[in-house]
Every structure is written in structure tokens, then in C-alpha cells.
Amino acid sequence: MTRKPKPAPKDATARKPHPKLRLAYVIGSLDRIIRRRISEALAPLGLTIGQFTVMSVLDAGGQASNAQLAERSLITPQSANEVMNAMATRGWITKEPDPTHGRIVLLQLTDEGRAILRQCEQAVSVIEGQMLAGMAPDVASSVQSYLELFVRNLRA
Template sequence: MRQDPGVAEEPLTLYLVKRLELAIRARMDDALRPHGLSTLQFTALTALRARGGLSSAQLARRSFVTPQTMNEMVRWLERHGHIARHRDPDNRRVLLLSLTDAGRTLLERCDPLVERIEAEMLDAVPTVQHALFRQSLELGYGALAEE
């Protein structure tokens, strides 16, 4: 509950989570830029690595972007040789996406950069709290996600 407007108070947890997300994204964008990727493109490629054969709409949901944004991203990633599209054998109207060898190689080069950013963030959290920190984030996401 909000206090008297004249009294300083701690920021909302939502605000802290957003600040963390913005800091992570800025650091990831800086690390990935020399490899020709943005954080959103990296996220899409890692989602395809985890589960290939997704439609553009499915990939949009897993990458936290709109279908329109994903369509543009898919065209860019395909044009640069990181993904390929092929027809779904069960529904010929649907195009499925998969990583190319070049896309896998790019992720292998970028993974250590992102892992270093995560390690730097977690270095600020006592080791015994890492699992609790992760679990708390998962629970918060689960409470608000529209799945």
C-alpha cells in the first residue's frame, strides 16, 4: 500500500525488475552488436536452438515480441543465413523455422558473452541465494504470464 506522497519509500518490485531487464538488455546489445545481433535476435535464435520447427507465431511468443516484429526478424535472420524456413509436413500452409549451421555457429560464439553477463549479475547475489533468486523470477513470471 502506498504511503503518504511526501514520504520517500522503496520502489515497487516491478520497477526493480524492469530496471534489471533494461540493464541486461543494454549489456547484451553491447556484447552482441559486434557479432551483428541484437538481444531480441539472440533470444529468437536460442528459442529455435531449444526447439526447432517452430512457426513464426510460436517463435514470437517464445521470444516475447509481436508477430509483426517476429516476421521482420525472421526475414532478416533468413537473409543473413541464420535460419531456414520449410513447409510443415502436417500443414502445408505453415512455414516452420530452424537454425542453419551458420546460426548454430553464431550462437556458439555469442553464448560465452551472454554467460559472462549473467555471471557478473549473479556475482552480486550470495551463491546460496542463486537458486532462490531464479525460482522467485520464475514464480513471478508464472503469476503474470498469459500462457
């Protein structure tokens, strides 16, 4: 007796997770794809993912030291220093001494840096839109909440 194959799901929401793939593997694959796509989108604007991340952190928090930016941007202090120097040379950030501590330099986005960041955010929004295509907004919000929970759980 010949069995008929099951029809393929019509949309992504109807698919069940692959039983042999671990969630960590799927998240890792997604991370690699997103990093590649964002790198490609930022290249014409002259930025790296590290620079985009640092600029986003500065935009959200105002002034910060190199050490604070490194920690918040998930890069080493040495890498942060290289990123900062490259961005300062391009006029995207300013460096000024911390008035309360002589050895700390505070970094801040310039107006030009903010303008470049807005262009980058538009490019990244397109990628996020493609990633979330076919997903209801409430589901996308739930996915983000769970991913944030995963991050908190593993940082603890």
C-alpha cells in the same frame, strides 16, 4: 549530542532493500540495464536481442513456425517475420513448408546459426557472471526460482 553515522555494508548481501523502492521498479531497472548490456555485447556479433532470443528458442525447441516463435520470444508476429527474414538472408535459419499444413513455414537453426548463438551465449554469460558476482550459487538459484514464480503468477 552528535550521532555517528552507521558504517556502510561491506558487501551486497548485507544491504537491505531500499524502503521506498517497489520491487517492480527494481526489476524494471534491472531489465533495462540487462537489455542495454546484452545489446552492446551482441552488436559486434551483428545480432539484436530479438534475434538472439529467437535463436535461443529455436535451439531449445528445434523447428517452429513464425507464430510459435513470436509467442515464445515475446515479440509480435510482424516483428518475428522481420527477424526471420533477416536471419534467413544471413544463413542462420532455414525455412521449409510444414508437411502437414500448406500455409505454415517451419523455421530451424542452421549450423552457422548455432555457431553464432554459442558466441552470443558466451557474451551473455559474462554479463550474468557480473550480475551474480558476490552471490552464493544457492542464493542465485533461489532468486531465479522466485523470478520464474513471479512470471507464472502474472501470466495466470
